[in-house]
Amino acid sequence: MSQVAPQAAIPSATPTTDPATEVLTATCPECGSTITFARAPRRHELVRCPDCGAELEVTGVSPITLALAPEVEEDWGE
Ligand SMILES: [Zn+2]
Numbered sequence: 001m002s003q004v005a006p007q008a009a010i011p012s013a014t015p016t017t018d019p020a021t022e023v024l025t026a027t028c029p030e031c032g033s034t035i036t037f038a039r040a041p042r043r044h045e046l047v048r049c050p051d052c053g054a055e056l057e058v059t060g061v062s063p064i065t066l067a068l069a070p071e072v073e074e075d076w077g078e
Contacts, residue, residue, distance in 0.1 A: 026064035030054035037064065 024037035031052040041047065041058045046069055048055055057069040 024064065026058075026066045028052065028054060028056065029066055029068055030056070035066070040064075 024040055026035050026037070027033070028035055028049040028051060030049060031054070033049065033051040035047065035049055035051075035056075037047075041061060041064060043058055043061055045058045046055060047058065047066070055069040055071075056066040059065045059067045
């Protein structure tokens with residue numbers, strides 16, 4: 001019997017993340033590759049996956065979650 005623990009296991013008891021040591025990574029929902037952020041993204045910020053080129057929207061920041069951005073062209077609706 002072998003117990004395989006993922007290296008990036010996050011203790012569920014972790015109270016809050018320290019911005020200084022926070023790991024700014026998220027998983028691309030399109031290709032599954034890990035995207036690393038140079039800084040903490042803001043919610044609704046658009047990023048592009050360097051691997052597959054998909055445009056992604058930041059849907060959460062703690063932890064960082066990504067969703068495929070809606071394909072819109074010249075959306076001036078805001
Ligand atoms: Zn991707």
